Each structure stands twice: as C-alpha cells, then as structure tokens.
Amino acid sequence: xxxxxxxxxxxxxxxxxxxxxxxxxxxxxxxxxxxxxxxxxxxxxxxxxxxxxxxxxxxxxxxxxxxxxxxxxxxxxxxxxxxxxxxxxxxx
Numbered sequence: 616x617x618x619x620x621x622x623x624x625x626x627x628x629x630x631x632x633x634x635x636x637x638x639x640x641x642x643x644x645x646x647x648x649x650x651x652x653x654x655x656x657x658x659x660x661x662x663x664x665x666x667x668x669x670x671x672x673x674x675x676x677x678x679x680x681x682x683x684x685x686x687x688x689x690x691x692x693x694x695x696x697x698x699x700x701x702x703x704x705x706x707x
Contacts, residue, residue: 621700633647650706652706
C-alpha cells in the first residue's frame with residue numbers, strides 16, 4: 616500500500632466520506648458513502664477509528680491506546696492495530 620493507511624482513513628473521515636456511528640455497547644459502524652459500504656466494528660475497532668479521528672498519528676499511538684484501554688500484550692496490540700488500519704484503508 617503506497618499511502619499511509621492512517622492518513623487515508625483520517626482523510627476519508629475529514630472529507631465526510633466515512634461517518635462513524637457508535638452503538639450503545641461500544642461497537643459501531645463506518646458508513647463509506649463513496650464506496651457504498653457499511654463496515655461493522657467491534658468495540659476495539661470502534662476505539663481504533665475514534666483514535667484516528669481524534670488525531671492518532673501512527674500505529675504506535677494506536678497500540679498505546681489499546682494497551683491503556685484493553686487487556687492485551689504490546690506485540691499483539693501492534694499487530695492488530697496495523698492489520699486493522701490496513702484492512703479499513705484497503706476497503707476504501
């Protein structure tokens with residue numbers, strides 16, 4: 616992937632292409648208006664997208680957020696954060 620996936624996601628959020636819709640249980644959905652897609656997110660995915668929307672600059676910041684909010688090992692948090700942003704960016 617040529618473009619930084621976090622920048623791609625943030626750009627889509629800022630442009631209004633992606634909208635975040637949180638559900639009461641902490642999960643949520645991302646609506647991709649241009650791609651006419653609905654991406655369902657578990658609680659962890661929702662927090663990752665929210666962190667990107669709030670300005671997380673890289674996978675390290677996402678990993679640190681996961682470590683602070685969830686019971687997960689650092690290596691696993693980094694792998695999962697990287698895989699998540701790459702998958703969402705690929706869907707755009």
